[in-house]
Amino acid sequence: PQQEVSKYLNSVEAMRNKSGNVGVWKHRKKDGTVIDAEITSQPLIFEGRPAKLVIAKDITERKQMEDAVRRSEERYRAFVEQSSEAIWCFEFEKPLFVEFSVEEQIEHAYQYGYLAECNDAMARLYGFNSADEILGAKLADMLVSSDPQNIEYLKAFIHSGYRLVDAETHEADKDGKIRCFLNNLIGVVEEGRVVRAWGLQRDITERKQAEEAMMRAKEAAEAANRAKSEFLANMSHEIRTPMNGIIGMTELLSDTPLDSEQREYLEMVRLSADSLLEIVNDILDFSKIEAGKFKLDLSAFSLQDTLGDTMKTFAPRAHEKGIELILHIAPLAPDSLTGDAVRLRQIVVNMLGNAVKFTESGEIALRVEVESQTQEEAVLHFSVRDTGIGIPPEKQRLIFEAFTQADASTTRKFGGTGLGLAISSRLVELMGGAIWVESEAGRGSTFHFTARFDVNQSMLQSDSALRGFSALIVDDNQTTLGILAESLEYWGANTALARGAAEALKETMQARVEGRSYDVAIVDAEMPGIDGLTLISLLKENPQTVRSAILLVSAVKGRSTSALGSDPFLACQLIKPVKPAELKAAMLRIANARDAQREKTSLAAKRTLLTAQRPLRVLLAEDNPVNRHLAVRMLERHGHQVVVANNGREAVEAFEQDSFDLILMDVQMPEMSGLEAAAVIRSRQSRAGRIPIIAMTAYAMKGDRERCLEAGMDDYVSKPVRAEELFRAIESVVNCGSVTEVI
Numbered sequence: 001p002q003q004e005v006s007k008y009l010n011s012v013e014a015m016r017n018k019s020g021n022v023g024v025w026k027h028r029k030k031d032g033t034v035i036d037a038e039i040t041s042q043p044l045i046f047e048g049r050p051a052k053l054v055i056a057k058d059i060t061e062r063k064q065m066e067d068a069v070r071r072s073e074e075r076y077r078a079f080v081e082q083s084s085e086a087i088w089c090f091e092f093e094k095p096l097f098v099e100f101s102v103e104e105q106i107e108h109a110y111q112y113g114y115l116a117e118c119n120d121a122m123a124r125l126y127g128f129n130s131a132d133e134i135l136g137a138k139l140a141d142m143l144v145s146s147d148p149q150n151i152e153y154l155k156a157f158i159h160s161g162y163r164l165v166d167a168e169t170h171e172a173d174k175d176g177k178i179r180c181f182l183n184n185l186i187g188v189v190e191e192g193r194v195v196r197a198w199g200l201q202r203d204i205t206e207r208k209q210a211e212e213a214m215m216r217a218k219e220a221a222e223a224a225n226r227a228k229s230e231f232l233a234n235m236s237h238e239i240r241t242p243m244n245g246i247i248g249m250t251e252l253l254s255d256t257p258l259d260s261e262q263r264e265y266l267e268m269v270r271l272s273a274d275s276l277l278e279i280v281n282d283i284l285d286f287s288k289i290e291a292g293k294f295k296l297d298l299s300a301f302s303l304q305d306t307l308g309d310t311m312k313t314f315a316p317r318a319h320e321k322g323i324e325l326i327l328h329i330a331p332l333a334p335d336s337l338t339g340d341a342v343r344l345r346q347i348v349v350n351m352l353g354n355a356v357k358f359t360e361s362g363e364i365a366l367r368v369e370v371e372s373q374t375q376e377e378a379v380l381h382f383s384v385r386d387t388g389i390g391i392p393p394e395k396q397r398l399i400f401e402a403f404t405q406a407d408a409s410t411t412r413k414f415g416g417t418g419l420g421l422a423i424s425s426r427l428v429e430l431m432g433g434a435i436w437v438e439s440e441a442g443r444g445s446t447f448h449f450t451a452r453f454d455v456n457q458s459m460l461q462s463d464s465a466l467r468g469f470s471a472l473i474v475d476d477n478q479t480t481l482g483i484l485a486e487s488l489e490y491w492g493a494n495t496a497l498a499r500g501a502a503e504a505l506k507e508t509m510q511a512r513v514e515g516r517s518y519d520v521a522i523v524d525a526e527m528p529g530i531d532g533l534t535l536i537s538l539l540k541e542n543p544q545t546v547r548s549a550i551l552l553v554s555a556v557k558g559r560s561t562s563a564l565g566s567d568p569f570l571a572c573q574l575i576k577p578v579k580p581a582e583l584k585a586a587m588l589r590i591a592n593a594r595d596a597q598r599e600k601t602s603l604a605a606k607r608t609l610l611t612a613q614r615p616l617r618v619l620l621a622e623d624n625p626v627n628r629h630l631a632v633r634m635l636e637r638h639g640h641q642v643v644v645a646n647n648g649r650e651a652v653e654a655f656e657q658d659s660f661d662l663i664l665m666d667v668q669m670p671e672m673s674g675l676e677a678a679a680v681i682r683s684r685q686s687r688a689g690r691i692p693i694i695a696m697t698a699y700a701m702k703g704d705r706e707r708c709l710e711a712g713m714d715d716y717v718s719k720p721v722r723a724e725e726l727f728r729a730i731e732s733v734v735n736c737g738s739v740t741e742v743i
């Protein structure tokens with residue numbers, strides 16, 4: 001290029017006139033690469049004549065290195081000067097030896113450390129405009145030496161080998177205002193001396209202030225939440241106490257002679273009280289979950305019993321509407337589990353309750369399938385399917401939120417608080433599962449949830465207890481037929497299905513012709529056309545073809561089918577929806593000995609055990625007159641003899657003067673609480689004469705049960721006290737010699 005040529009000509013000219021370095025020329029080597037050559041010329045006499053010695057030296061590599069250094073310098077400058085982050089270098093006027101003690105090093109740093117280099121951003125952090133104004137500042141003037149956090153900072157720097165990440169310091173700015181900085185620094189150590197330290201620094205004062213404000217707000221909110229939950233617990237207690245009176249008195253009143261109008265009114269009182277109690281419980285649950293105070297209460301339970309018994313409580317309501325209730329538990333699902341059965345029941349009750357509420361006809365099926373299973377745990381998939389009004393797609397997500405309902409107008413028609421599904425979804429979360437809904441407006445909904453449980457006894461091995469057994473199943477509902485057949489076939493039985501009495505009769509006729517027979521006919525009581533009882537009496541005429549029958553009845557209050565009770569052909573009646581274990585037990589009874597009669601009597605004997613208890617002398621401590629009266633009446637009705645105490649002190653006195661079989665102790669009482677009284681009684685009794693004490697309390701918070709047990713009580717019933725619950729508790733503590741075993 002022209003430029004290179006003129007540079008070359010200039011050098012030639014220079015070479016003529018002077019000696020030494022005359023320039024850098026570009027040379028092309030034989031292989032074509034271009035190199036930089038430094039040219040020096042030296043005058044000399046050659047063969048008697050003045051001449052020039054010209055030396056060309058390849059300096060390509062040196063030039064590249066110089067370029068690299070220049071670029072690095074340039075880069076450093078650009079970064080440091082343009083950075084919004086403060087960059088600094090501290091040096092020490094006197095050497096800082098690493099072998100000094102930590103205290104000496106800190107002292108030394110404060111005394112001799114000064115700011116040797118920094119950018120403008122650093123100056124701005126301290127309220128100056130440019131680096132020049134702050135350079136040379138002593139460390140002691142910048143780091144607040146009395147601040148313990150700064151001392152920690154220096155200590156950490158020394159301990160960590162002169163290297164720190166995200167360390168906080170407190171430093172004074174130009175106006176003496178303390179600011180909080182975040183530092184990343186590294187010390188340069190040469191031959192046992194810390195020569196200098198480089199660092200990056202950022203102002204986090206505002207961020208810290210915001211964090212602190214947030215922390216304070218969070219603490220305040222938590223305190224408010226705690227107060228709210230305490231308040232709700234107290235309110236619930238206050239409401240439960242009079243509710244105890246209302247519900248209990250209603251129970252007592254309904255056992256007295258009443259005319260039908262009075263009975264109807266009383267039933268309304270009972271329903272209203274029950275639903276009020278449900279609302280109080282929902283609100284209490286929800287507030288506990290929201291306050292993070294809720295814990296699952298784990299214990300062993302039977303899946304079939306929990307779901308089957310829960311479902312049966314819906315039978316009367318479903319029957320009234322003509323809805324078929326179906327329970328289908330996959331045969332492989334483990335039955336003996338550990339988990340919170342009460343809360344599982346609560347979720348299922350909410351879903352079944354909604355299903356019955358929003359369905360006018362058709363069927364409601366509760367299904368359980370195994371999603372995954374190991375020896376130790378199982379994830380079960382529950383679903384409740386109905387054929388009701390359904391939920392439009394845009395509302396399906398909303399209904400899981402608290403206080404929301406799909407449609408305000410249906411709410412007026414059906415009632416409800418909108419809390420049920422919100423509580424259920426929190427409970428499902430605690431059980432390690434998920435909850436969701438599938439629904440089509442006008443056609444029905446299926447609510448699903450999954451939950452994780454510990455498995456106590458796995459059902460992985462197949463079960464063929466009914467091999468060779470044959471059953472004819474008669475039901476007008478296709479789903480029920482399918483489920484019964486699935487269970488029976490799983491146990492090894494042969495099945496034939498009939499969708500009604502007519503089909504069943506046709507099949508038995510055919511069987512008689514072919515010389516086949518059935519061990520049992522399982523017959524639905526309610527079928528259109530010929531009903532179950534009629535069908536059974538027809539089948540009975542031909543005992544060679546069908547040997548016995550099981551009648552499936554709906555649980556309808558007040559209806560008695562005992563007329564058939566003693567008929568040997570009718571092996572038993574099962575209440576719909578049938579639990580698989582019940583069905584299996586019934587079948588095994590028939591299969592094994594056909595001594596149904598004996599089984600029935602032993603079963604009947606078991607049922608009466610609950611009520612046939614010896615009369616007890618009971619000490620009752622209760623301060624509320626209504627509740628006291630109520631408990632006395634409940635106990636006296638069961639033939640027990642009651643002595644009352646109005647508070648804990650009176651209870652202790654009575655205990656010392658008299659002898660009792662049992663003490664029922666209210667917890668909240670004036671003068672001396674139930675907890676104190678129980679503790680005093682426990683301390684004064686002899687070990688041999690340990691008297692059972694049952695607590696009655698309106699507090700339903702978790703931990704109350706533990707507190708009662710700690711105080712030495714043996715069991716606990718929560719108010720409102722239901723007669724059945726109370727007598728079950730009494731039976732368990734009185735019949736067991738050593739009460740601690742029960743707990």
Ligand code: ADP
Nearest residue numbers: 354355358399405406407416417418419420421
């Ligand atoms: P509640 O039933 O007390 O109002 P939930 O949280 O249990 O509260 O239910 C919320 C809403 O979801 C109900 O009000 C109803 O609109 C809707 N919903 C729940 N289950 C069903 C169902 N099976 N069929 C139709 N709608 C339902």
